[in-house]
Amino acid sequence: MRILVSNDDGIHAPGIRSLAAAMEGLGEVVVVAPDSERSAVGHAITLTDPIKTRTVCEPGGFTGHAVGGTPADSVKLAVCALLPEPPDLVVSGINLGPNAGIAVIYSGTVSAATEGTILGIPSMAVSLNTFRDPRWDTAARVARELAGRLVRDPLPKGVLLNVNVPNLPYGDLRGFAATRMAPSRFIETFDKRADPRGNIYYWMDGYLEPEGDPAGTDLRAVAEGWVSMTPIHFDLTHAGSLGHLAGWAAAPGA
Amino acid sequence: MRILVSNDDGIHAPGIRSLAAAMEGLGEVVVVAPDSERSAVGHAITLTDPIKTRTVCEPGGFTGHAVGGTPADSVKLAVCALLPEPPDLVVSGINLGPNAGIAVIYSGTVSAATEGTILGIPSMAVSLNTFRDPRWDTAARVARELAGRLVRDPLPKGVLLNVNVPNLPYGDLRGFAATRMAPSRFIETFDKRADPRGNIYYWMDGYLEPEGDPAGTDLRAVAEGWVSMTPIHFDLTHAGSLGHLAGWAAAPGA
Numbered sequence: 001m002r003i004l005v006s007n008d009d010g011i012h013a014p015g016i017r018s019l020a021a022a023m024e025g026l027g028e029v030v031v032v033a034p035d036s037e038r039s040a041v042g043h044a045i046t047l048t049d050p051i052k053t054r055t056v057c058e059p060g061g062f063t064g065h066a067v068g069g070t071p072a073d074s075v076k077l078a079v080c081a082l083l084p085e086p087p088d089l090v091v092s093g094i095n096l097g098p099n100a101g102i103a104v105i106y107s108g109t110v111s112a113a114t115e116g117t118i119l120g121i122p123s124m125a126v127s128l129n130t131f132r133d134p135r136w137d138t139a140a141r142v143a144r145e146l147a148g149r150l151v152r153d154p155l156p157k158g159v160l161l162n163v164n165v166p167n168l169p170y171g172d173l174r175g176f177a178a179t180r181m182a183p184s185r186f187i188e189t190f191d192k193r194a195d196p197r198g199n200i201y202y203w204m205d206g207y208l209e210p211e212g213d214p215a216g217t218d219l220r221a222v223a224e225g226w227v228s229m230t231p232i233h234f235d236l237t238h239a240g241s242l243g244h245l246a247g248w249a250a251a252p253g254a
Numbered sequence: 255m256r257i258l259v260s261n262d263d264g265i266h267a268p269g270i271r272s273l274a275a276a277m278e279g280l281g282e283v284v285v286v287a288p289d290s291e292r293s294a295v296g297h298a299i300t301l302t303d304p305i306k307t308r309t310v311c312e313p314g315g316f317t318g319h320a321v322g323g324t325p326a327d328s329v330k331l332a333v334c335a336l337l338p339e340p341p342d343l344v345v346s347g348i349n350l351g352p353n354a355g356i357a358v359i360y361s362g363t364v365s366a367a368t369e370g371t372i373l374g375i376p377s378m379a380v381s382l383n384t385f386r387d388p389r390w391d392t393a394a395r396v397a398r399e400l401a402g403r404l405v406r407d408p409l410p411k412g413v414l415l416n417v418n419v420p421n422l423p424y425g426d427l428r429g430f431a432a433t434r435m436a437p438s439r440f441i442e443t444f445d446k447r448a449d450p451r452g453n454i455y456y457w458m459d460g461y462l463e464p465e466g467d468p469a470g471t472d473l474r475a476v477a478e479g480w481v482s483m484t485p486i487h488f489d490l491t492h493a494g495s496l497g498h499l500a501g502w503a504a505a506p507g508a
Contacts, residue, residue: 040298044295118439190331192335200307235434236488
């Protein structure tokens, strides 16, 4: 089995090294990832610029391909150009910080797995619910277990697995939970400043705020010590509104 | 009524000028858009760099804010920092080229409308189904009609309207159709080259290929001369797979 490992924190991030090491027991690992941090890039791809690549040898770790592009670029390039044949599994992460609730749509980590799924390959994104003192060993063990399960018991075509892991010792995890993406939004703040020449610029900051019923959501599960497993797809049609719009079709300006 | 106009082709693109002019009959128009083309950026946001802004006066057109960031940045910044109060409507476009099928998830045009929707504002993305000889007048008229309708007869919270317009004279349009996002994928090619110093780089190219049943899809409708109206949401949970994953929760490594 051939496993493609990618991320959005960049090929030199500690999380991808843990993930690559964890996958080595399952098959042949190939690492193709952005050459630097590309967090919050969503499903961006690079069409207007060339995409540079170079070989990276991580001391004591893997040899891989660093890509001058986004996570989605990395997976596309790996599958369509760099690898002799498509991988059997795409695993993205381990992200430093959660990708749950509405954060999923901004997440480069998830977008690498989305791209794998679009290309027809079972795919999984793994994120660790902390920004400090990460327990990579816990997330790596979870990733290895779920990767094995995903290969033996695949999700339907077009569905990827988005995993968030509590930052706890493995033995303290409460278990695994099937979850839904939490209704939520970012509450943004923009810090307005002037540069030395008087030009205005802003720093974006913000925090995620849950909305509505938290029962069964990824945010709730991971906060309470469960590994959240959310099935994600990318048919964005809101089927419940098709009837509403059918009413417009007859008289759109009415 | 206050209308926020954005896009991903950049504030100097002809499509946004047509759109801003079309919206002027409906209310007060404010244009906040990327300072240069940001196509295919998906739902990227800018967290690791400052976001610069400057005022732009388009000769014979609008005065607006050019943002050194993505479409999603532009809408967030407009709503949270630049405007004295939130707009009543966000309209994104007019994009040169369609945003239908799987292209929706890569689209910066759609992401501006997605961001408006996340912020609780009725939102619409408008794209023209051509890359040459664009009939901006047709798309602008469609945009004005549907914007008015959207304000009078809003979609549910969390749902945006994604519109694709055939590149035809208005009188030749066959009508308006409620559609779903077409199952489809990009077939990528990577053109491998070496720079003068021997470093490898790639150009990504590709085309969209429909998959499965085309009935009722945006791709089919717009190809056949209909204005496609697709309701889009961003709860990416694949509810049909929750039972599958619940079976894993008991024994994840089994």
